[in-house]
Amino acid sequence: MAEHRRVCLIGAGPCGMSFLYHNQKHNAGEVVCYEKQSDWGGLWNYTWRTGLDEYGEPCHGSQYRDLWSNGPKECVEFPDYTFEDHFGKVIPSFPPRAVLQDYLEGRWRKANLRSHIRFNILVKNVTYNKETDDFTVIVKDLVNDKELPSERFSHVIVASGHFSVPNVPEFDGIDTFRGRILHSHDFRRAHEFKGQRLLIVGASYSAEDLAMQCTKMGSANIITCWRTKPMGFKWPEGIEERPLLTKIDGNTINFKDGTKAEVDVIILCTGYLYHYPYLSDTLRLKTGLRLYPPGLYKGTVWMGDGNNKLMYLGMQDQYYTFTMFDIQAEWACAVTRGDKKLPNRTEMELDMKKWLEEEALLKNCYDHITFQTAFVCDLAREVGCKYNLDVAALFNKWEDDKHSNVVTYRDHAFTSVFTGTPGIKHHTPWIEAFDDSLDTFVNQTPNK
Numbered sequence: 001m002a003e004h005r006r007v008c009l010i011g012a013g014p015c016g017m018s019f020l021y022h023n024q025k026h027n028a029g030e031v032v033c034y035e036k037q038s039d040w041g042g043l044w045n046y047t048w049r050t051g052l053d054e055y056g057e058p059c060h061g062s063q064y065r066d067l068w069s070n071g072p073k074e075c076v077e078f079p080d081y082t083f084e085d086h087f088g089k090v091i092p093s094f095p096p097r098a099v100l101q102d103y104l105e106g107r108w109r110k111a112n113l114r115s116h117i118r119f120n121i122l123v124k125n126v127t128y129n130k131e132t133d134d135f136t137v138i139v140k141d142l143v144n145d146k147e148l149p150s151e152r153f154s155h156v157i158v159a160s161g162h163f164s165v166p167n168v169p170e171f172d173g174i175d176t177f178r179g180r181i182l183h184s185h186d187f188r189r190a191h192e193f194k195g196q197r198l199l200i201v202g203a204s205y206s207a208e209d210l211a212m213q214c215t216k217m218g219s220a221n222i223i224t225c226w227r228t229k230p231m232g233f234k235w236p237e238g239i240e241e242r243p244l245l246t247k248i249d250g251n252t253i254n255f256k257d258g259t260k261a262e263v264d265v266i267i268l269c270t271g272y273l274y275h276y277p278y279l280s281d282t283l284r285l286k287t288g289l290r291l292y293p294p295g296l297y298k299g300t301v302w303m304g305d306g307n308n309k310l311m312y313l314g315m316q317d318q319y320y321t322f323t324m325f326d327i328q329a330e331w332a333c334a335v336t337r338g339d340k341k342l343p344n345r346t347e348m349e350l351d352m353k354k355w356l357e358e359e360a361l362l363k364n365c366y367d368h369i370t371f372q373t374a375f376v377c378d379l380a381r382e383v384g385c386k387y388n389l390d391v392a393a394l395f396n397k398w399e400d401d402k403h404s405n406v407v408t409y410r411d412h413a414f415t416s417v418f419t420g421t422p423g424i425k426h427h428t429p430w431i432e433a434f435d436d437s438l439d440t441f442v443n444q445t446p447n448k
């Protein structure tokens, strides 16, 4: 039995690293962090692999090589470690993947967090022991292909993400398609689709960004199709939106509006599953993508089986990302330390109900931003955070920019609310910027 606080942390991505960060800051004691990948960073740890990893486990990575931030970095900035702190200067607002990864790693390196992580360790089983009010965790050492002796923990923090197990629907006639079919989880390089006619299924972030990336890299033409609601952007030439496909017949795609099109490739941008096979049934969060997944007090404490000692980080649909994960982790860390006392179950249920009722009334992206801002600020209040984390005005401006021009929204400059230093523009408009190296972006050197 774990007689004292001993925390099992699952995942060393931005959420898990924030938990380690706050645990260290409070000198709060033992946290064992298990990470199945060989490096930290979660989804920011880019891999060329798709399908299975080197140990035969499902490949976690969903990042593509050409990814540039689709939101201003000023909306994800840590108040206690700004981009200016990290790079020593102001940089433009929409960095490529490597720049964001470097920023995250800078904060983690500064706090010396690496030694707390056990890499290449897969969590296989987590169960709650009612009699002893603790958890038994079984893990596997992937390098040595060996299950390790089970361990006991007072708390479990699930930070293994929810954008790595693809949701892959079936479509009538898809087995007759003669071209390549892939999910956005397996998309790595847009160059591959140069000159090709693409069908993109879905109408959310991945559909929007892959359509834009592939156009930028020279795809012939792209049709995106939607199920519930079109994205509705003013698309550049070469991209069009149609209602959902109804049937596939060879390379011919039939759509709900009666139109047809010939395509070479189908990319399913159909989202991800919440998939936690290592958790016993009563501990498992079961939800779709929501701003307030039901069953989590303060979006964090699992209410499903009443132990209040299992917490989930970052399970929300996201506008705020790094800062939301960070305040959530700070709050969760305070709960595990006993510094933040949880109210009784009735009060927790009432609190969740209030958020869920508000979530049900949201109508558009601006409402979503207001809702998530309130969620983040509520957690900040709960832990007595000295910073104002509200960047709703920046998010609203970003939505305006994107709806006014989806090609140029990344060319705008935003001002950090924490440093107040006015933002600067990138030397090259995003649509013409092909060099996504850190050096070129940060040092504003021209395209190589």
Ligand code: NA7
Residues within 6 Å of the ligand: 163, 167, 169, 170, 184, 201, 202, 203, 204, 205, 206, 207, 226, 227, 228, 229, 244, 269, 270, 271, 272, 289, 317, 318
């Ligand atoms: P999302 O945001 O979960 O979006 C999934 C999209 O896929 C959404 O438009 C869904 O339509 C659509 N979808 C799901 N199932 C189907 C079926 N069966 N048929 C047609 N369309 C379907 O995932 P993304 O990958 O775009 O974004 C994930 C994160 O990556 C995002 O939060 C960013 O942080 C980056 P619906 O609207 O439900 O009808």
